[in-house]
Amino acid sequence: YLEKAKRMNKVINAYIQFDLEEYLLEQAYKVDKRREKGEQLSKLAGLPIGIKDNIGTKRMATTAASRLLQDFYTGENATAVQRLEDLGVINLGKLNMDEFGMGSSNENSFYGSVINPRHKDYVPGGSSGGSAAAVAADMAVFTLGTDTGGSIRQPASYCGVVGMKPTYGAVSKYGLLHLAPSFDQIGAVTKTVEDMAIVMDNLIAYDPKDPHSKMYKMEKSFESRLKEDINGMHVALPKEYFGEGLSKEAKEAVLIAAQDLEKAGAKVEEISMPFTAYLVSVYYGSTCVEVYEDLMRYPEKITGEEKIKRRSQGFGTQVKKRILLGGALLQGENRKYYNKALEGRKFICNEMNELFQKYEIVLSPTATGTAFKFGEKQSPTAMYLSDIYTVSANIAGIPAISVPRAKGEDGMPIGIQLMAGRGKEDILLKTAYKL
Numbered sequence: 001y002l003e004k005a006k007r008m009n010k011v012i013n014a015y016i017q018f019d020l021e022e023y024l025l026e027q028a029y030k031v032d033k034r035r036e037k038g039e040q041l042s043k044l045a046g047l048p049i050g051i052k053d054n055i056g057t058k059r060m061a062t063t064a065a066s067r068l069l070q071d072f073y074t075g076e077n078a079t080a081v082q083r084l085e086d087l088g089v090i091n092l093g094k095l096n097m098d099e100f101g102m103g104s105s106n107e108n109s110f111y112g113s114v115i116n117p118r119h120k121d122y123v124p125g126g127s128s129g130g131s132a133a134a135v136a137a138d139m140a141v142f143t144l145g146t147d148t149g150g151s152i153r154q155p156a157s158y159c160g161v162v163g164m165k166p167t168y169g170a171v172s173k174y175g176l177l178h179l180a181p182s183f184d185q186i187g188a189v190t191k192t193v194e195d196m197a198i199v200m201d202n203l204i205a206y207d208p209k210d211p212h213s214k215m216y217k218m219e220k221s222f223e224s225r226l227k228e229d230i231n232g233m234h235v236a237l238p239k240e241y242f243g244e245g246l247s248k249e250a251k252e253a254v255l256i257a258a259q260d261l262e263k264a265g266a267k268v269e270e271i272s273m274p275f276t277a278y279l280v281s282v283y284y285g286s287t288c289v290e291v292y293e294d295l296m297r298y299p300e301k302i303t304g305e306e307k308i309k310r311r312s313q314g315f316g317t318q319v320k321k322r323i324l325l326g327g328a329l330l331q332g333e334n335r336k337y338y339n340k341a342l343e344g345r346k347f348i349c350n351e352m353n354e355l356f357q358k359y360e361i362v363l364s365p366t367a368t369g370t371a372f373k374f375g376e377k378q379s380p381t382a383m384y385l386s387d388i389y390t391v392s393a394n395i396a397g398i399p400a401i402s403v404p405r406a407k408g409e410d411g412m413p414i415g416i417q418l419m420a421g422r423g424k425e426d427i428l429l430k431t432a433y434k435l
């Protein structure tokens with residue numbers, strides 16, 4: 001894997017850096033030895049993985065793909081990374097992304113764009129473009145990514161792999177460089193739903209170091225529940241998700257998936273989510289303020305003019321735009337827009353929670369169609385609108401997964417999205433498994 005990842009990286013640019021070969025081989029050797037001795041190891045032991053570069057690692061810099069943080073070390077592993085390393089997982093390196101997770105195409109990285117492994121003219125999606133591309137190109141067995149508004153699910157859809165964002169607080173975020181703390185969630189990219197269940201069985205755990213961490217009691221592993229039937233399950237199809245902007249092929253992919261769930265015994269029903277038109281405004285209106293509040297502290301340990309100078313030179317355009325927008329939203333009269341966004345968030349949260357009292361699953365497209373080409377989306381609004389189907393899960397803090405489902409006319413993959421109620425990863429995974 002390491003050899004292949006290094007070779008492919010010259011084209012794909014999924015990794016920002018690799019750990020030392022000697023060290024990695026030593027780790028692999030240790031796992032081998034433990035296995036030889038007859039030790040019962042985790043299914044994940046010895047598997048080569050990659051970590052998105054906004055998740056802290058002890059041995060490697062954590063740059064969030066920002067020029068400003070080129071030499072930034074968190075000094076310790078994020079809890080999610082540590083959990084995996086304790087199981088004998090081998091972390092090959094740090095994965096490319098949009099700077100601080102801001103973007104939907106991976107065109108906003110200081111380290112250059114990631115290339116979609118399915119076709120070099122297409123973006124891999126973002127912001128976890130490196131995480132999705134690495135799995136799609138067999139440069140890692142699975143990867144960790146982060147999802148604030150779709151950053152795991154959308155690139156997974158564009159690269160033809162499985163991407164999942166768990167419930168807010170289910171996977172520890174200790175050691176993460178945040179984009180918008182009340183939206184961010186660490187999740188994973190895998191090749192199959194089965195792999196995802198195994199990864200989530202090992203990642204989801206209470207962490208006292210993360211104040212947002214939640215306790216989830218799972219009697220049985222997700223993996224062991226995948227084959228459970230879904231007879232009588234209520235699946236909702238939000239009609240607003242099928243309006244303007246959705247490609248014919250993506251629509252078809254969702255409708256066929258709905259039929260498959262029906263064949264498996266589920267009851268699929270069309271519903272209305274009238275707040276859909278406000279999702280993107282609520283998302284950007286509230287996240288930009290969190291960006292402003294969180295990112296103004298960089299670069300750390302420096303003050304005064306020097307801080308301002310370094311920040312101006314170090315942050316990329318997209319990050320600056322969002323900081324400015326966030327700052328502006330807090331000023332004087334403008335606050336009414338921010339307050340509206342917060343109100344909207346609360347409203348959407350309540351509506352979604354109510355929805356999940358009646359339905360176990362909401363089925364939808366992940367993105368409006370297949371991946372787009374580099375440079376194709378120039379206007380920020382067009383780019384922001386590509387998050388329309390994914391942001392609701394972050395606004396409501398619920399788990400969501402994208403699974404590859406079809407191919408478009410251009411031969412590029414199309415993913416579909418499933419969402420479930422808070423803490424219902426088991427239901428989400430077993431339903432996704434049927435697709």
Ligand code: GLN
Pocket residue numbers: 100101102103104126127146147148149150151152179387
């Ligand atoms: N594309 C969205 C944004 O730019 C989502 C980012 C994310 O989930 N990290 O904010």
